[in-house]
Amino acid sequence: MCSLVREVVRRTGRRELSLLDVGGASGDIPVQVVRHLARDGVRVSFVVLDRSASHLNGNGPVVAGDGLTLPFADGAFDLVGSSLFAHHLEPGELVRFINESLRVARVGALVSDLRRSLAHLALIYAGFPLYRSRIARHDAPASVRRAYTPNELRELLEATRAAAVEMSSHYLCRMGAIAWR
Numbered sequence: 001m002c003s004l005v006r007e008v009v010r011r012t013g014r015r016e017l018s019l020l021d022v023g024g025a026s027g028d029i030p031v032q033v034v035r036h037l038a039r040d041g042v043r044v045s046f047v048v049l050d051r052s053a054s055h056l057n058g059n060g061p062v063v064a065g066d067g068l069t070l071p072f073a074d075g076a077f078d079l080v081g082s083s084l085f086a087h088h089l090e091p092g093e094l095v096r097f098i099n100e101s102l103r104v105a106r107v108g109a110l111v112s113d114l115r116r117s118l119a120h121l122a123l124i125y126a127g128f129p130l131y132r133s134r135i136a137r138h139d140a141p142a143s144v145r146r147a148y149t150p151n152e153l154r155e156l157l158e159a160t161r162a163a164a165v166e167m168s169s170h171y172l173c174r175m176g177a178i179a180w181r
Contacts, residue, residue, distance in 0.1 A: 001029050001083050002036045003168065004110040004176045008079060009042050012107060016043045020077040020104060022067045022097075023085035024048035027060050029112075030081075047077070068096050072104045081110035087147040091156055094148075098160040102181050109162070111177040112170075114147035120173035150175050 005017065021030045030046035037044050047061045049070070065071040067085070080101035086094055101109035114120065124140045131137050148156070150167055153175065157165040162179035169175055 001081055001110065001112045001176075002033050003170060004081070004112060004178055005033055005037060005042075005044065005079065006040070007166070007168070007178060008107060008110075009037070009040070014078070014107075015041060017045075017078040017107075018076075019044055019046040020070070020072065020080045020101075021046055021048045022070070022080060022082045022101070023050060023088070024083070025050050027062065029083045030060060068093060068100060070100050070104045074103055075106045076104050078105065078107045079110055080105045080108075081112070083112040084114065084143075086111050086113040086153070087143055091152075094156050095159050098157060098162065098179050102161050102179060105181055108181050109179040111153070111157075111179070113153070113175060114144055115169070115173045115175040116144060116147035116149050116152075117173055120144050120147075123173065144173075153177055 005019070008017065019030055019033065021027065024030060027048040030048060034044045034046065047063060049063045049065050049067065051064065051066060063071065089097055098109050124144055128137060154165060154167055157177055157179050160179060164180045166178045167175065
């Protein structure tokens, strides 16, 4: 997510941004974005939205709400981002989510997610001896299987109201996308 926000800063020249983190639960991702971009002299303010108040732990302002019908006015934030959320959505839901994100965003929507690949799945299985949680043993391979490939994600994002789409690859089988408004 930090790389995606940095790219927005590079492309727009903006030194202050507001970010809505959808599906953010603990709020750890936007906290890291704030910390890392502050080193570059960029100020990021954020709000975390998750569907259940019980998921939210109070890192920053938090809102319980539906990511497919965001409870905010048009253009309420510069950016709407999601990390490890897209693979939980069916293709039609993902298009709906991005369109809703673009409604609420002044600049664009950011997606940071897993990249489906056999290599990533093999890494997950190789790491099984390290997992202490039965849930992680189930959720990790299921998440990789549900994830989109970069081409699938690009096609879905191009089916939205985005003016342009940029894709990027990141470490440990992650990918990022910016759907520009």
